[in-house]
Amino acid sequence: MSRNGSRGEHLRAPFVQRCAANDGAVTRVQRYSRGTVNNGILLTQAKAVGLTAAITVLLKRTVREPRPNGGDRASFPSGHTSAAFALATVMAKGQPRLAWLWYLRAATIGWSRVDLRAHHTHDVIAGAILGHFVASAVMKHCNHHDDLSQVSVFYKEW
Numbered sequence: 001m002s003r004n005g006s007r008g009e010h011l012r013a014p015f016v017q018r019c020a021a022n023d024g025a026v027t028r029v030q031r032y033s034r035g036t037v038n039n040g041i042l043l044t045q046a047k048a049v050g051l052t053a054a055i056t057v058l059l060k061r062t063v064r065e066p067r068p069n070g071g072d073r074a075s076f077p078s079g080h081t082s083a084a085f086a087l088a089t090v091m092a093k094g095q096p097r098l099a100w101l102w103y104l105r106a107a108t109i110g111w112s113r114v115d116l117r118a119h120h121t122h123d124v125i126a127g128a129i130l131g132h133f134v135a136s137a138v139m140k141h142c143n144h145h146d147d148l149s150q151v152s153v154f155y156k157e158w
Helices: 039-063 079-094 096-115 121-142
Strands: 016-021 024-029
Touching: 039 079, 039 121, 079 096, 079 121, 096 121
Parallel strands: none
Antiparallel strands: 016 024
16 A cells, blocks of 8 residues: 555656656656657657558559569559658757768668669659658648657667
């Protein structure tokens, strides 16, 4: 029993807090080794990648371009690249000093899709442009809701 009479409340209070997000209350863990993970950035990432994926699927079903390896007719645009650039754009906003690393990772994913002959070069370029601009639009729309400056990818081990 805790001091206030409820079982276990004294254990949870320092570790968990309720914080408001765009779509309601979200529970998050507070203790991390470097800074905090802001739920706003996680929500922004999900929105950016989700919207990018939806637009990518719509374009793939509309254009129906064959892949260079002779596979299906869903080459344009590259879904892997569009998602990678959407994520990189959000992370670059939250971590401007590491922007080059996030975009390098996204570009490497795009290059690998061409190297594997899963996409043409223009599929990857279109995916990169799509991912970047959709994520930018999502961040502009969510700007007053989400603080993207408190990003950490290093979690404390339990």
